[in-house]
């Protein structure tokens with residue numbers, strides 16, 4: 001696999017990236033064409049269809065515009081984040097093969113803004129000739145945490161100790177080896193802290209077992225901090241690695257991303273990039289692969305995998321030569337990948353979370369723009385058009401510069417104010 005990395009200094013990069021309404025009857029003015037959901041920039045340009053209409057699809061749609069390609073979304077609801085902005089939206093149910101097949105019929109490539117499309121549907125789509133990227137065989141490792149752990153272990157990739165568990169006895173046996181607390185994870189379907197439970201003892205574990213979902217147990221890793229390595233891989237087997245970032249999490253949910261990870265030893269950064277590129281190749285990923293990592297005194301351990309644009313890469317919109325969203329489109333279309341280099345010495349992204357409206361703050365997040373924008377014109381605001389439910393990711397902000405402490409202060413203040421009407425996270 002050829003690859004380009006974010007640590008390459010301006011000079012050459014390796015691989016192929018080197019080369020460089022109408023109602024009623026009325027006569028329309030001659031040069032105006034009637035528009036419809038089928039419109040597309042050029043009849044020859046490919047159409048990418050994304051299953052899922054969340055913020056990831058919304059930002060991928062934005063990246064499709066300068067590329068002049070077609071972009072369609074299969075959304076659950078007409079008010080999903082991407083459905084609100086993308087002109088070509090189909091409302092349907094990704095659990096239904098019929099809905100997936102009819103959506104795919106209008107697309108050259110099918111890709112995803114979440115990992116929840118059933119594996120048997122992915123296989124059926126591929127069986128009818130639909131190009132699915134990433135393919136079902138790769139996506140399985142982002143969908144099924146047990147399959148992921150087993151395969152990573154077989155590949156010799158360091159992971160937390162783990163075991164499938166189905167009873168209190170299984171959990172007790174595992175805890176006898178690794179000690180409490182034990183982390184229980186839903187084998188399938190979890191994200192953003194959902195489907196992950198840190199259990200201090202057998203009582204909590206029994207409660208989680210009672211939910212009746214397939215579980216695996218993992219040791220509770222005493223990590224120094226969390227990192228993420230984001231790479232892209234194309235069917236041509238070209239790879240590109242973004243600089244390794246630090247992710248700051250609370251209750252299993254990402255709050256901030258620091259790019260690059262401050263003070264990360266060069267050898268660890270190289271290890272993480274290489275690991276992610278090798279994993280993308282070994283798993284046959286097409287598109288983005290985000291590898292969430294624990295930095296521990298005994299080295300790096302892989303926590304989770306995602307095969308789609310990832311929260312740890314939102315900073316790339318302003319902070320890298322090629323955004324992760326553009327990179328994903330390039331990869332799934334088998335175009336040469338873009339340079340992943342940083343556009344500033346340090347970039348910080350902070351998520352905006354929905355909160356119950358507080359006294360003194362308007363009911364509408366838009367009310368808060370004047371304060372944030374007047375207070376810091378350097379803050380880039382991205383809001384997703386989502387209903388601000390407590391704890392829900394409804395936007396993010398990005399700031400670029402050089403002093404990570406100052407950047408974090410600016411980003412978290414802006415994000416907090418947008419979400420809560422106050423300048424500090426509670």
Ligand code: AIR
Pocket residue numbers: 052053054055056057113114115191192311392393
């Ligand atoms: N998403 C997918 N996996 C993890 C995340 N955060 C994004 C996708 C999905 C959206 O979050 O864009 O469509 C769902 O967000 P919510 O707040 O409706 O659950």
